[in-house]
Amino acid sequence: KPYPFYLAYQLDQELEELGDIHEWQIERKYDGIRGQIIVRDHQLFVWSRGEDLITEKFPEFSELVHLLPQGTVLDGEILPMKNNLPLPFHVMQTRIGRKNVSRKNLQEAPLVMMCYDLLELHGKDMRSQPLQTRREELEKLIDEVSKKTANTSLLISPVLNCSNWEEVEKERNRSRDFLCEGLM
Secondary structure, three states: OOOOOOOOOOOOOOHHHHOOHHHOOEEEEEOOEEEEEEEEOOEEEEEEOOOOEOHHHOHHHOOHHHHOOOOEEEEEEEEEEEOOEEOOHHHHHHHHOOOOOOHHHHHHOOEEEEEEEEEEEOOEEOOOOOHHHHHHHHHHHHHHHHHHOOOOOEEEOOEEOOOOHHHHHHHHHOHHHHOEEEEO
């Protein structure tokens, strides 16, 4: 089973009320399927936030069972991406309802996991660790995977370096330029 999903909700207060900007990590809110990739017992599982097991829909992740350490849980957004650019959500929908994903489907709608967080590593629950620690471990893990293979199905969600809340607001207003729903 996946860990509980912590979802992003619309902010109901002014940005300045959140306090010091440097105590926050700002990332894009991508428009895809929220999911977790789990590697346990030499098997790979992909779960949706609705706790549906959707592994067979995403064959591009199957190689990760050999690349990620046993006892790994990645949290992120599954989304279509080509040439390092997100594609509209409807591109992914061309694959979701299919019983069998063809080679043509894989080429027309290649999917990635844009990783937000590392929830478990080597069987150790990481959720009590500070976000910065989890982020550093996630970066190392994805770097190690990229060195082992040409498989680019795992990406890490870039952190936006904003020095004040006005910059955050400007980035939020540009979200659609990146086919994103906003920021988190």
